[in-house]
Amino acid sequence: MLVLTKEDIKKVFTMKDAIEADKDALRIYSAGKCVSPLRVNIDIPKEQGQSLFMPAYVEEFDATGIKIVSVFPKNIEKGKPSVPAQMILLDGTTGEVCAILDGTYLTQLRTGAVQGAATDILAKKDAKIGVLFGTGGQAATQLEAMVCVRNLEEVRVFDINYERAKEFAETMQRELAAYDTEIVAVENGNEAVRNADIITCVTTSRRPVFDGTLVKKGAHVNGVGAYTPQMQELDENIVKNADKVFFDTKEGVLAEAGDFLIPMEKGIVSEQDFNGELGEVILGQILGRETDEEITLFKTVGAAVLDVVTAHQIYKKAIENNVGNVVEI
Template sequence: MLMLTKQDIKKIFSMKDAIEADKEALRIYSEGKSTVPLRAKIDIPKELGQSLFMPAYVEELDAIGIKIVSVFPNNITLGKPSVPAKMVLMNGKTGEVLAMIDGTYLTQLRTGAVQGAATDILARKDAKIGALYGTGGQASGQLEAMINVRKLEEVKVFDIDFERAKKFAAQMQEELAHYFTKIIAVEDSNMALIDADIITAVTTSKKPVFDGTLVKKGAHVNGVGAYTPEMQELPESIVVNADKIFFDTAEGVLAEAGDLIIPLEKGLVSKNDFDGELGKVILGEVKGRESEKEITLFKTVGTAVLDVVTAHKIYQKALKHHVGQHVEI
């Protein structure tokens, strides 16, 4: 079994690699060539915690995997991560465990990359200005994905805590300096929207984080953070005004994403207003952006297929470059 840490992955697997892996995963999912059982959840009342088990099988790659993610808020007092995660990759031909991979970094990478895939496919080619809402654990991957697929001159970052936004912007300016994008923190959420060509929200907010009526024609919007029926980071106005709306998986979004569930329940939109899965666009079965003036919207809640395909690609590169630690059990 190969053990791969965050540092191991960063040596061999770039954001561009992850974006291409996610495009492949979305295509496989939309073709119906993967098996994704419902995730299992175990509540741990004693610790106010919960453990989630997310399995998938991808026949095309002979890959099986299960990501184990736990949410234990009391870990902070112990000096441990509150959301520890590990990815177990298995051989689809033999059932043997091939690798144990840092699941926290894998999640950050593939979640940033799925937005990057959508932005690459749907955003205008001449996009110059970006807006990012939220500076939590997923934000750095989201920011890098945006500037990886488009040569953005500037990205404006907003967080409800301005000091945190400033700290994040300064850190990212240093870490992502090789992209030559100016990253600045703004105090007002709507200031970030000024001239924004690409807008990404990655928060757990239960109320919209920006004014959808200020989104300009031709913009592309990504909703990444809200993953329960109660969360709603995207304003209803942008859902109503978007010319095209795409999902990572229709099943997941329509079951879990308050961003779409709430306006659906209010009758502001219907399922007929949705254009379908991004994988169908990749397959050429559904049209993506058709004009420079269209507002496109992408909503993701994640799927274990993204984890398995990305983990498989990481494993293959790790073997090729002799990275990681082999463990006999």
């Protein structure tokens, strides 16, 4: 069994690699060529957290596995990742465990990459201004994915804690220096979105983090953070007014995402207002962006197929490059 740490993964797998892996996963999911049931969520009310169990099987890669991931927002105060996790990868031909990967970094990587895939497919090619809401454990890869797929001049970072936003922006300016993008902390999220081309939200907020009426024509919006029926980081106006709306998985979003369940319950939108899955766009079954005036919206709640495909591709590269620690069990 191969054990792969965050540093092992970073040695062999880039954000571009992860974006392509997620595109494969979305394509496979929308084609109905995998088994990826809804995750099992167990609430941990004492810590205001949840533990999630996410299995999948992908025949195309002879891979199966389960990710065990928890979301504990208060971990930030303890200096620990807010999304600790482990990924257990199995050989789909024998059922044997072939690898255990750092699931925290895998989650960060594939979650950033699925937003990167959506932004690459749906955002205008000449996008220049980005906005990122949230600076938690998922934020760094979200920012990297945005600048990886578009040549952005500026990304504005907003957090309810402005000092944390400043510290994050300064750190990311150093870490992403190769992209030549100015990363700045802002105190007013609504002002930040007024002329933004790409807006990405990665928070656990239970109320909208910006005014959806301020989104300009031609912008692309990503809802990444809210993953329960009670969370709602996206304003109902943007959900209603977006010209096209796409999901990572329709089943997952309409079962778990308060961003859509809450306005649907109010009768503001209905299932008929949504275009479909990003995988269907990749397959050519439905159209993505058609004009520079359209506002596009992408919502992801995550799916185990993303983890299994990404973990499998990482495992292959690690084997090829002799990276990781082999453990006999």
